[in-house]
Amino acid sequence: MSAVPAGLKYTRDHEWLREEADGTLTLGITDHAQRQLGELVFVELPEVGSVLAAGQGCVVVESVKAASDVFVPVAGSVVAVNEALEQDPGRINTSPYGDGWLLRLQPASAAQDLLDAAAYQQLLDTTA
Amino acid sequence: MPKRTPLFERHVEAGGQMVPFGGWEMPLHYGSQIEEHHQVRRHAGIFDVSHMTVLDVGGPDALHWLRRLLANDVARLVAGQALYSCMLNEAGGVIDDLIVYRRAEDAPTPYRLVANAATRDKNLAWMQAARAGLDVRIEARDELLMLAVQGPQACGLALPLLPAALREPAAALKPFHAVESADAFIGRTGYTGEDGWEVLLPVETGRAFWDAALAAGIAPCGLGARDTLRLEAGMNLYGQDMDEEHSPLVSGLGWTVAWEPDARAFIGREALERERMAGPASMLSGIVLEGRGIMRHGQKVGTEAGDGLITSGGFSPTIGRSIGLARVPIGASGACEVEIRGVRQAARLCRPPFVRRGRVLLS
Numbered sequence: 216m217s218a219v220p221a222g223l224k225y226t227r228d229h230e231w232l233r234e235e236a237d238g239t240l241t242l243g244i245t246d247h248a249q250r251q252l253g254e255l256v257f258v259e260l261p262e263v264g265s266v267l268a269a270g271q272g273c274v275v276v277e278s279v280k281a282a283s284d285v286f287v288p289v290a291g292s293v294v295a296v297n298e299a300l301e302q303d304p305g306r307i308n309t310s311p312y313g314d315g316w317l318l319r320l321q322p323a324s325a326a327q328d329l330l331d332a333a334a335y336q337q338l339l340d341t342t343a
Numbered sequence: 344m345p346k347r348t349p350l351f352e353r354h355v356e357a358g359g360q361m362v363p364f365g366g367w368e369m370p371l372h373y374g375s376q377i378e379e380h381h382q383v384r385r386h387a388g389i390f391d392v393s394h395m396t397v398l399d400v401g402g403p404d405a406l407h408w409l410r411r412l413l414a415n416d417v418a419r420l421v422a423g424q425a426l427y428s429c430m431l432n433e434a435g436g437v438i439d440d441l442i443v444y445r446r447a448e449d450a451p452t453p454y455r456l457v458a459n460a461a462t463r464d465k466n467l468a469w470m471q472a473a474r475a476g477l478d479v480r481i482e483a484r485d486e487l488l489m490l491a492v493q494g495p496q497a498c499g500l501a502l503p504l505l506p507a508a509l510r511e512p513a514a515a516l517k518p519f520h521a522v523e524s525a526d527a528f529i530g531r532t533g534y535t536g537e538d539g540w541e542v543l544l545p546v547e548t549g550r551a552f553w554d555a556a557l558a559a560g561i562a563p564c565g566l567g568a569r570d571t572l573r574l575e576a577g578m579n580l581y582g583q584d585m586d587e588e589h590s591p592l593v594s595g596l597g598w599t600v601a602w603e604p605d606a607r608a609f610i611g612r613e614a615l616e617r618e619r620m621a622g623p624a625s626m627l628s629g630i631v632l633e634g635r636g637i638m639r640h641g642q643k644v645g646t647e648a649g650d651g652l653i654t655s656g657g658f659s660p661t662i663g664r665s666i667g668l669a670r671v672p673i674g675a676s677g678a679c680e681v682e683i684r685g686v687r688q689a690a691r692l693c694r695p696p697f698v699r700r701g702r703v704l705l706s
Contacts, residue, residue, distance in 0.1 A: 254377050256658040257637050277637040279376055279567055279658060
């Protein structure tokens with residue numbers, strides 16, 4: 216079991232968010248999520264410029280087992296997507312908090328109800 | 344409580360992720376099912392398939408009974424030969440698919456059947472009912488380990504691991520033939536589209552074979568790779584591509600039905616003959632997704648001849664895109680569409696297999 220990185224924010228749906236210096240948010244799925252999904256074979260990313268509502272499905276990740284939606288926890292517009300995932304979706308498995316990031320968002324409002332690393336770890340511990 | 348094969352501890356030690364499957368706890372993968380898939384296509388892999396149901400069949404009426412029980416005709420077999428067949432209900436639906444081996448003349452029973460795991464109880468109940476009034480003995484060989492070594496290098500690497508007396512005859516086996524000695528049974532069969540053997544051994548020698556195979560560089564492979572390999576090879580999975588609601592004629596298995604001789608009254612024959620006369624309404628076809636995305640079981644397929652369903656779908660590691668099997672109206676061919684998560688995507692019907700002996704067969 217790898218550690219939950221400090222300094223990121225987490226959702227109960229096993230996504231992570233990182234606040235960048237320019238005020239944008241980077242979104243990905245957690246190590247726990249990629250383990251549950253299994254090896255990823257396809258990622259469907261939104262268009263750059265898409266405007267997303269909080270709670271909207273924004274990315275589809277398909278593993279050898281099943282397809283899952285990734286929900287954006289905060290409203291905003293997509294300023295970048297990780298295009299490398301189109302050729303190599305396995306980056307999400309090997310580096311969920313690094314090379315396996317999904318997209319970058321310009322938030323329209325402050326994110327709410329996010330967990331810090333300790334609270335997310337606690338969630339994992341209680342649902343394991 | 345799910346059952347465990349005698350290799351359970353080995354699987355866990357090798358990093359196997361154990362999952363429930365047909366009443367058993369089996370390895371899904373040992374880290375990467377895609378890598379395991381490639382190992383079998385390019386080199387060699389070993390699968391623990393001890394969960395499968397192995398039945399030895401004998402008694403004076405064994406041949407008569409099997410010719411009534413199975414849609415393929417066991418009378419066609421010579422000693423050492425195997426046959427793939429469906430076992431049908433009266434309506435022609437598939438109760439299970441299995442392999443029958445005609446064993447050597449000096450074997451304790453003349454026949455050995457290998458059927459699925461999840462269907463075990465209903466199979467045995469059906470077989471008992473069909474045995475009424477006949478002198479047939481059925482013995483479940485649950486104490487045997489069954490291991491499949493598959494891949495272009497599998498037989499070469501596994502040959503030195505076989506009992507000495509069987510090495511030469513095993514190396515000479517043609518596809519769908521088997522050889523055995525007192526405590527080992529080797530068939531040139533499999534579920535991957537690659538060369539290989541399926542080996543039945545007692546527990547202790549089976550464990551030793553597993554250990555030696557891994558030491559020889561044969562990769563342990565789980566159910567995940569088994570599924571993508573069989574799908575690329577165009578082989579049906581019971582419960583998805585065939586079931587009790589569908590006959591072999593609409594499941595791509597018409598070739599396994601032995602119509603001759605006319606007089607052989609196998610269970611389901613009348614229903615199949617009616618269906619054949621009327622013309623089957625549907626068929627099982629291969630399907631390839633043109634773009635990116637993954638087809639899954641149960642998704643709707645639109646063709647020029649009408650709608651159908653994906654029965655098996657997934658990602659093909661060898662081809663690098665999504666392939667599947669689909670039940671579509673008879674006569675459907677060429678371009679079609681699959682509804683994936685509410686979006687219709689371009690696909691194309693084709694003839695399976697998709698991959699065989701390491702070669703991509705898609706045009």
